[in-house]
Amino acid sequence: MLEQFKNQIENKFSFLKESKLLVAISGGIDSVVLTHLCHQLDLNIALAHCNFNLRGKESDADEEFVLQLAESLDLEVFIENFDTENFAKDNKLSIQMAARELRYSWFEELSEQLGFDYILTAHHADDNLETFLINLSRGTGLEGLTGIPAINNKLVRPLLPFSREAIETYVKVKKLKWREDSSNTSTKYLRNKLRHDVIPVLKDVNPQLLLNLNNTLENLQESNYIIADAITKFYEHVVSISEDKKSVRLNIKEIKTYNYPKAYLYEFLKRKGFTQWEDILHLLDAQSGKQVFSKTHRLIKNREHLLLSEINKGESKPISISEKNKKIETPFGVLFFDEADSISEKQNNSIYVDKDKLNFPLIIRKREEGDVFYPLGMTGKKKLSKYFKDEKLSLLDKENVWLLCSGDDIVWVINKRADNRFKVTKNTKHILKIELK
Incomplete structure (x- = not known):
């Protein structure tokens, strides 16, 4: 297996030979084999182990094993302890998904802080088959059937071509020690049920199952490239911002x-x-x-x-503006309030109002049922809903409209139309310019 792994690195992952690598190690058979193979090839590796504190003393024993392995191979090792159960509860995730999120976030953090070029994980051919069957059973598009990518940004999986059987044989021949995760024997998880109850039957029916699957995944991946090209053209013809x-x-x-x-x-x-x-x-x-x-x-x-x-949540809270505010940040930009001597060229993003007609604090809010205003340049009032309809605003446009109000009166349908009641006249003594940037 070492020779095959060496060829795999030479032919498909030669960039790893000159890179600083972080190996994700649980202490299980797969990651232990990956560590030994990389060490045998003298790759520049360090180890990273997550203690999820889910199996009591067994989790601590896994951590101790990894520390001893790192010492025996003279490798740098990083250990992180997680409160996985509380993280899962706080983020409404399953334990498995919580562990996955914690693991990869920490790996990425280590990579950024310490300058690791790539993160190696020990996924292999049987993992690929399990993932394929899981996605197939749950219902998926073509992308979900293309398997685990060998390279995904900084994540690299050099063991993907190797079967679990080959890994187990290597361990026996080399007499390597490793840790068994007791949860792997439980069939309450779908992946374990497939691993123990389904895949052995499929392999018995077809001994070439993994080889055939690999050919199928390559064909599906090539089909996926064709789809990606078609979607690019679809985007060009159909989509605009x-x-x-x-x-x-x-x-x-x-x-x-x-x-x-x-x-x-x-x-x-x-x-x-x-x-x-x-x-x-x-x-x-x-x-x-x-x-x-x-x-x-x-x-x-x-x-x-x-x-x-x-869907933007929590952006509709009213905003209060005192007379002392010269500028205020909003979800849609920054509003500036400046006294002016005269009116310059008018634009949609600014209005001029008679300051003495305003009652502070002003309020910025979203529209409400029954809102009425007096559009500048028109005689009389108009329902805001009718104004929106006349302006042919979409439902999304309507929901993104904000109102600047003085008491219950609308001063400005922001970025669209000012209210006639607050306009500057020849009797105005104090002009206030309100501008959105």
């Missing part, structure tokens, strides 16, 4: 020119957390205002476009 850069617009007419619009929408939107693909497809012919939500994003039908935007 809104003027305020808060949403992405998808041209419905252009989408409908594609033979399989649902497939293109899936590939474009899948990383935004959407799952309701039939509902998204129906948006193409729905009335304006219809929406589909994921946990982080939403898609809105607005006339000839679908509007994609992030």
Whole structure:
């Protein structure tokens, strides 16, 4: 196996030979073998071990084993202890997902702080098969069936071509010691159930299973490249960014020119957390205002476009402005308040008002049901909802509108229209310029 590993490094990972490497080691058989192989090839490695404190004394024994292994090989070692259970509880994650997040965040932190070029993990061919079957059982797109990437930014997995059987044989031949994680024997986790109950049967039926899987993954990955090219062209023809850069617009007419619009929408939107693909497809012919939500994003039908935007929480709290404020930061920019001697050229991002007509503190807030204002340049009042309709604002545009108010009266529909009641006249003694930047 050492010779095969050496060839693997020479042919596919030659950049590792001149790099500073951090090896993720649990103390289990896979990471111990990876450590020994890298050490045999005299690669510049250090070890990183996570103690998740999930198995009491067994976790501490794993840590002690890694420390002794590092000492025996004269390697630098980093140990980090985590309160995994509380982290999982606080972040509403499963224990496995919490451990994964903690592990990779720490590896990345070590890498940045200490200048490691790459992080090596001991994933192998059987892990690839397990991941493939997990994604297949849960339902996934093509990307979920392309396997674990051998290189993913700083993460490198040089053991991917090797089977668990080959790793176990190497341990026996070299008489290496390693630690067994007792939780690996439990079949309450899907991965372990596949490992112990399903995969042995599949290998019995087809001894060439891992080899055939590798060929399949290569074919699927090549197909995925074709899809990526198609989505790039789809983006060029269909997608544009809104003027305020808060949403992405998808041209419905252009989408409908594609033979399989649902497939293109899936590939474009899948990383935004959407799952309701039939509902998204129906948006193409729905009335304006219809929406589909994921946990982080939403898609809105607005006339000839679908509007994609992030769901922003906690940005609608009213903001109070005292007479002493010269500037104030808001979720949509910075407002400046300056007294002026006269009115210069008017722009959408600024207004001039009669300061003596204002009642401080002013309030910045979102629109409310029944809001009315007196649009500058018009006679009489107008419902804000009617103004929005006349201006042909999308639902997303309406929700992003903020109002500057004096008491219950609207002074400015910010960046859109001032209110006639506060305009500067020949009797105005104090002019206040309000500008958004």
